[in-house]
Amino acid sequence: MNFDLTEERQMLQDTLRRFLRDRYDTATRNTILESDTGMSKEIWAELAELGVIGALFTEEQGGFGGKGFDIAVVFEELGRAGVVEPFLDTAVLGGGLVADLGDESQLALVEEVIGGTSQMxxxxxxxxxxxxxxxxxxxxxxxxxxxxxxxxxxxxxxxxxxxxxxxxxxxxxxxxxxxxxxxxxxxxxxxxxxxxxxxxxxxxxxxxxxxxxxxxxxxxxxxxxGEAYAAIEARIAAANVAQCAETLGAMETATHLTKDYLMTRKQFGRPIGTFQALAFRMSDLLIEMEQARSAVINAAGHLEGDRKTRESNISATKNLMGRAGRLVAEDSIQLHGGIAMTQEYELAHIAKRIVMADHRFGDTDHHLERFIALAAA
Structure with missing residues (x-):
C-alpha cells in the first residue's frame, strides 16, 4: 500500500506549513489566547482564502477534499503549529453535519463556512x-x-x-x-x-x-x-481523525523541540543529548511517534469504511494516541526541565494540547472498552 500523499495533498500540506511557520509563532498565539474571543478573525479569513476549510468538505458539498486523509493532512499541520482557531468545530462538526443532512436552503450555510464568513x-x-x-x-x-x-x-x-x-x-x-x-x-x-x-x-x-x-x-x-444518531456518530469519527492528526502534529513539535534542546543545553562541556540515559529516552519518544503516525494513517484510511470497521479503528487509534501522547508530553517536559513550564516557550502550550486532547470525544479507557465491545459484537 502506498502511503505517500497525492500531489494535491502535498501542495496543501506545503502551503499550510509555510503559512503557519511565517504567521503563527508563540507570541502570536499567546496574544490570541489572551483575547476575549480566543481566536484571530484575520488568520481565520486568510486560512479560508488558502482553501484550508474547503479541504474538509467533498466536491459535492462545495469543497475539494473531505476524505480521511484530507482531514489528517490539514489537522496535522494545525497541531504542529498549535493553532487554536475552531476548525474542528466549525467545519468538521457543525458545518459537516449541515453538509451531510441539510436541505437546499440549509446547504447555503456550508458555502459561508467554506468561505470563512460563518462560524458554527x-x-x-x-x-x-x-x-x-x-x-x-x-x-x-x-x-x-x-x-x-x-x-x-x-x-x-x-x-x-x-x-x-x-x-x-x-x-x-x-x-x-x-x-x-x-x-x-x-x-x-x-x-x-x-x-x-x-x-x-x-x-x-x-x-x-x-x-x-x-x-x-x-x-x-x-x-x-429521530434519525440523526448515525450521522452524529460518523461526524464524531471524522472529528476523532482530526483530533488524532492534530495531536500527532503537536507530538512532532514536542519531540523536535526536545531534540533541539538536548543538543543545545550543555553539561560537563558537551550536549546533554549525548548522555546515554537521555539518548535512550529520546529514542523511546521517536518510537512512540512512529506508532502514532501509523495509527493516524490507519484511522484516516478506514474513515469511509463500514460502521464496525470505521469505529473499531477509530477507538484503537484514540486509545493509542492518548497513551503515546501522554508519554511524549510528560517526557518532553522532564527532559527540558523548568523552561518547559513557561508560557513564553512553545512546549508549554503544545504539551497542554496533547494531554487535553485525550479527554475530548472519549479518553483512553473509554475507547479501550468501546473497542472490546465492538470486537465482541
Missing part, C-alpha cells in the same frame, strides 16, 4: 452524558407549527463565536436510546438561547448552552426526525 458549533454533550453519544436528555416537543427545545448542553466549543449552533435533542424514546435523536440548526441569537462562555486550558473557548423554550420552525430540523 455543535452542541451535543450534556452534563450527565460523559462520552456516550446516545445519552441525550434535551427535549424537542412539537407545539403547533413550532418545535420547542429545552435542555442544557455542556462544553460547547466555539459557542460564543458561532453564528449557528447545531443542537441535538430527543423527540422520542428514553434518554439512552439511539433512535429518537434529532438535530436542529439554531441561530445563535434565537430567543431562549443562553451562552455562558469560558476559556479552555488548551486554548480556544467553550460555553454552557442553556435552551429555555427555544422556538424553531420545523424547517430548522436537519434530516429526518
Amino acid at each position: 458549533a455543535f452542541a451535543h454533550g450534556e452534563p450527565s452524558s460523559r462520552y456516550d453519544l446516545n445519552r441525550v436528555q434535551t427535549t424537542a416537543k412539537t407545539e403547533g407549527d413550532d418545535i420547542v427545545l429545552n435542555g442544557h448542553k455542556a462544553v460547547v466549543v466555539n459557542a460564543e463565536a458561532a453564528d449557528h449552533i447545531v443542537v441535538s435533542a430527543r423527540e422520542s424514546g428514553d434518554r439512552d436510546d439511539e433512535a429518537g435523536i434529532s438535530l436542529f440548526l439554531v441561530p445563535a441569537d434565537t430567543k431562549g438561547v443562553t451562552v455562558q462562555g469560558y476559556a479552555l486550558l488548551a486554548g480556544g473557548r467553550a460555553a454552557e448552552v442553556m435552551l429555555d423554550d427555544v422556538r424553531l420552525p420545523a424547517s430548522a430540523r436537519l434530516g429526518k426526525a
